[in-house]
Amino acid sequence: MNFKLKDIIPQLITVTAVVxxxxxxxxxxxxxxxxxxxxxxxxxxxxxxxxxxQFSLIEYDGSHSYFRAYLVGLLNTILVSVIGIxxxxxxxxxxxxxxxxxxxxxxxxxxFYVEFFRNIPLLLQIFFWYFAxxxxxxxxxxxxxxxxVFFLTIKGLYVPAFIWQNFSVFFYSIxxxxxxxxxxxxxxxxxxxxxxxxxxxxxxxxxLIFILPLLSFLIGGVxxxxxxxxxxxxxxxxxxxxxxxxxxxxxxxxxxxxxxxxATFIAECVRAGIQGVGKGQKEAAASIxxxxxxxxxLVIMPQALRIIIPPTTNQYLNLTKNSSLAxxxxxxxxxxxxxxxxxxxxxKAIEIVSITMFTYLTLSISISLLMNWYNKKIAIQEx
Amino acid sequence: xxxxxNFLKPDxxxxxxxxxxxxxxxxxxxxxxxxxSFFSLNLTGFLPSFLSFLxxxxxxxxxxxxxxxxxxxxxxxxxxxxHINTNNFNAVLSLLIIFVIIKSLPPILSWFVIDAxxxxxxxxxxxxxxxxxxxxxxxxRRFMYGMYPNAxxxxxxxxxxxxxxxxxxxYFATDKFKKYLTLYYVVIxxxxxxxFIFFFISGGPVFFDFSYGIIxxxxxxxxxxFIPAKYKFYxxxxxxLALYIALKYFIFFEEYIELGxxxxxxxxxxxxxxxxxxxxxxxxxxxxxxxPIGMAFALGRRSNFPLIRYISVGFIEFWRGVxxxxxxxxxxxxxxxxxxxxxxxxxxxxAIIAISLFEAAYVAEVIRGGLQALPRGQYEAxxxxxxxxxxMHIFVILPQALKLVIPGIANTFLALxxxxxxxxxxxxxxxxxxxxxxxxxxxxLGFAMEGYVFAAIIFWIIxxxxxxxxxxxxxxxxxxx
Numbered sequence: 001m002n003f004k005l006k007d008i009i010p011q012l013i014t015v016t017a018v019v020x021x022x023x024x025x026x027x028x029x030x031x032x033x034x035x036x037x038x039x040x041x042x043x044x045x046x047x048x049x050x051x052x053x054q055f056s057l058i059e060y061d062g063s064h065s066y067f068r069a070y071l072v073g074l075l076n077t078i079l080v081s082v083i084g085i086x087x088x089x090x091x092x093x094x095x096x097x098x099x100x101x102x103x104x105x106x107x108x109x110x111x112f113y114v115e116f117f118r119n120i121p122l123l124l125q126i127f128f129w130y131f132a133x134x135x136x137x138x139x140x141x142x143x144x145x146x147x148x149v150f151f152l153t154i155k156g157l158y159v160p161a162f163i164w165q166n167f168s169v170f171f172y173s174i175x176x177x178x179x180x181x182x183x184x185x186x187x188x189x190x191x192x193x194x195x196x197x198x199x200x201x202x203x204x205x206x207x208l209i210f211i212l213p214l215l216s217f218l219i220g221g222v223x224x225x226x227x228x229x230x231x232x233x234x235x236x237x238x239x240x241x242x243x244x245x246x247x248x249x250x251x252x253x254x255x256x257x258x259x260x261x262x263a264t265f266i267a268e269c270v271r272a273g274i275q276g277v278g279k280g281q282k283e284a285a286a287s288i289x290x291x292x293x294x295x296x297x298l299v300i301m302p303q304a305l306r307i308i309i310p311p312t313t314n315q316y317l318n319l320t321k322n323s324s325l326a327x328x329x330x331x332x333x334x335x336x337x338x339x340x341x342x343x344x345x346x347x348k349a350i351e352i353v354s355i356t357m358f359t360y361l362t363l364s365i366s367i368s369l370l371m372n373w374y375n376k377k378i379a380i381q382e383x
Numbered sequence: 384x385x386x387x388x389n390f391l392k393p394d395x396x397x398x399x400x401x402x403x404x405x406x407x408x409x410x411x412x413x414x415x416x417x418x419x420s421f422f423s424l425n426l427t428g429f430l431p432s433f434l435s436f437l438x439x440x441x442x443x444x445x446x447x448x449x450x451x452x453x454x455x456x457x458x459x460x461x462x463x464x465x466h467i468n469t470n471n472f473n474a475v476l477s478l479l480i481i482f483v484i485i486k487s488l489p490p491i492l493s494w495f496v497i498d499a500x501x502x503x504x505x506x507x508x509x510x511x512x513x514x515x516x517x518x519x520x521x522x523x524r525r526f527m528y529g530m531y532p533n534a535x536x537x538x539x540x541x542x543x544x545x546x547x548x549x550x551x552x553x554y555f556a557t558d559k560f561k562k563y564l565t566l567y568y569v570v571i572x573x574x575x576x577x578x579f580i581f582f583f584i585s586g587g588p589v590f591f592d593f594s595y596g597i598i599x600x601x602x603x604x605x606x607x608x609f610i611p612a613k614y615k616f617y618x619x620x621x622x623x624l625a626l627y628i629a630l631k632y633f634i635f636f637e638e639y640i641e642l643g644x645x646x647x648x649x650x651x652x653x654x655x656x657x658x659x660x661x662x663x664x665x666x667x668x669x670x671x672x673x674x675p676i677g678m679a680f681a682l683g684r685r686s687n688f689p690l691i692r693y694i695s696v697g698f699i700e701f702w703r704g705v706x707x708x709x710x711x712x713x714x715x716x717x718x719x720x721x722x723x724x725x726x727x728x729x730x731x732x733x734a735i736i737a738i739s740l741f742e743a744a745y746v747a748e749v750i751r752g753g754l755q756a757l758p759r760g761q762y763e764a765x766x767x768x769x770x771x772x773x774x775m776h777i778f779v780i781l782p783q784a785l786k787l788v789i790p791g792i793a794n795t796f797l798a799l800x801x802x803x804x805x806x807x808x809x810x811x812x813x814x815x816x817x818x819x820x821x822x823x824x825x826x827x828l829g830f831a832m833e834g835y836v837f838a839a840i841i842f843w844i845i846x847x848x849x850x851x852x853x854x855x856x857x858x859x860x861x862x863x864x
Binding site for chain 2: 009014015017024025028029031032033035101103105106109115116119120122124128131132136321324325327335343349350356357361365
């Protein structure tokens with residue numbers, strides 16, 4: 001029995017302090033709520049919300065419940081985060097590689113971009129795009145069509161909507177293509193390990209992902225048509241586009257600023273990752289006769305990814321959390337819809353703020369678990 | 384036939400021909416874009432529009448192709464080839480960047496300087512197509528000081544000048560006083576800064592409760608030097624809190640604090656503070672507070688006591704998992720519910736506490752990285768010299784670990800400065816908030832762009848200077864191991 005008083009007392013004091021602080025808070029909260037006549041509980045989630053949200057991915061109006069409003073906000077947050085992550089990753093990788101370019105101009109241009117965008121507060125950038133840059137766009141009636149179908153106006157971006165026939169067949173064909181590709185990859189790896197033969201997996205994958213959906217068009221009866229937005233006059237000076245999908249300016253400003261800002265950090269991660277792979281690795285790979293493409297694919301990238309992924313995951317998490325700044329420009333995300341409007345209406349501060357925080361906590365932890373799993377998969381397996 | 388192919392393929396035999404031809408074509412292309420964008424002359428207007436648009440690119444590309452001669456022996460040409468003209472792809476990218484810069488210069492210049500209006504102090508002077516810097520000029524005081532009364536603004540200026548002067552003591556200290564610098568910067572300087580803001584900028588009992596805490600902390604740190612190392616841990620767990628309670632409820636009374644008020648200074652409530660000065664005040668205090676809290680939790684996370692470790696991990700992961708805006712929401716709407724009813728904490732103080740706790744979690748993770756990067760030998764060597772936990776950490780581990788994580792800490796502080804605009808959530812308006820207020824003023828509608836550009840420039844200068852300073856610090860304290 002390794003029982004020592006010296007080990008127990010500090011822990012005991014700390015725990016007591018934490019418990020006391022929390023107890024103090026709970027006690028006060030109880031008294032305060034009693035005094036104000038608020039009762040604690042999550043029952044309000046099923047009540048009718050009676051407020052409207054201007055942009056929603058699922059069907060929603062005032063007659064739906066608060067829980068539905070919460071879902072609307074959550075989906076909007078996820079939408080912004082996913083679009084932002086995709087754009088930021090593409091941009092970040094390009095800029096990160098450009099920073100390593102031997103070309104002086106490209107190098108400096110990328111460095112300028114990184115230094116410029118990451119030293120300006122994100123909130124300021126969001127305000128800039130929303131209140132200054134996007135306000136300079138034309139009114140709907142003056143907007144010129146881009147490629148004949150897109151309309152970028154002060155009221156948002158209007159894009160044609162897809163109208164699918166037999167969408168499920170198309171969806172299944174894509175799923176089938178992905179599954180086949182995974183099977184072929186596993187098979188190719190086994191063949192290479194056993195017989196040393198290389199199967200052109202990449203070409204086959206490209207082929208499959210195009211051919212199977214194409215077949216679904218030809219044989220499976222999948223059809224697609226576009227619904228192009230059309231200008232419609234509401235009143236003498238008020239115009240609007242009807243049909244198609246409209247992306248509100250809040251969404252555009254938010255994704256633009258989030259991805260431009262986060263891309264600078266991702267670019268730095270990518271640069272550090274590629275620089276972190278020793279020069280000897282490249283030379284060794286070249287000296288055993290690998291082509292430059294193979295050197296990049298088989299030697300540099302696997303090692304660089306190991307360095308790149310953990311900090312990049314952090315940036316994804318930051319982007320997701322930063323998407324809560326949407327509240328500042330009234331994009332109906334989780335914070336605005338739930339911690340803003342719903343809180344004002346119900347007055348249930350503790351419940352609503354705790355649900356909101358818990359949601360973000362869950363989002364963060366799930367992204368970091370996913371990335372940890374991936375990170376572990378590609379990490380060096382030391383024996 | 385052969386000679387034609389040879390002619391198209393640059394080599395060193397007819398060096399001069401290629402250089403003259405190539406640079407001629409290249410210069411023509413640059414000149415075309417230049418004249419087009421600065422004087423709106425179109426030299427190639429006789430061509431079809433898309434060809435006229437692409438012509439500079441094609442000409443420049445051919446020009447660069449011609450001058451791409453390896454080892455030409457001409458120094459500048461080789462330099463040019465090596466840096467912007469290594470292959471066709473790079474040549475096109477270089478050309479595009481050059482053209483984009485030339486094309487974007489005239490509109491930027493005309494907006495910023497040439498067509499901008501600087502004079503006057505009403506909206507009427509802003510008729511040109513450029514920026515209206517008059518707007519910034521008129522609103523400058525508001526952007527800098529918020530709603531702080533004009534007649535009292537010298538107090539902020541004086542405090543900041545004094546604090547900057549006192550902050551630069553480290554540069555002039557002689558070797559004799561160098562060893563006291565840490566004590567000065569960690570204890571005395573924050574105290575002076577606090578007193579300045581408490582008595583001078585606020586002019587009143589804003590940081591009521593705060594002052595007890597600060598006094599208790601300082602007293603207990605000073606007393607702590609005389610406590611034997613063995614009991615230091617228990618001492619620091621108990622005494623500061625006990626001292627705080629004693630000060631608040633038994634020794635000091637409100638009259639004493641009232642006595643400390645400077646007569647003749649008007650009290651300016653924190654709601655009126657704002658602008659860039661508020662950005663500085665908040666960044667400064669959060670920076671001071673988040674560092675020790677973060678350090679404590681970093682040590683807690685690596686502690687051998689499981690309960691302390693779990694609490695630290697919980698704390699760190701909680702704050703790192705939620706966005707700052709919800710933390711501020713919490714401090715604004717939820718936190719008052721957790722306090723006794725007669726207990727009121729100023730909203731600026733609440734915001735400072737919230738931001739400090741939030742950033743402390745990030746600081747903790749950064750410091751933990753430094754602690755983990757130290758080789759085990761350092762810990763073992765310190766222990767073998769008979770050092771206890773605190774002695775080992777203060778004299779051996781932390782100095783080395785902190786040195787390692789200077790860039791990380793600098794990044795966290797940068798993030799802190801960039802996060803200050805978020806305090807609009809609790810209703811405080813620093814510079815970005817003031818901009819949003821100013822742009823809705825009916826007399827000055829339509830100048831959002833100028834305001835945001837102005838704030839962006841200020842923030843960019845602050846953040847860029849900070850990152851460069853941290854880079855210098857990193858180089859200065861770099862030790863080879």
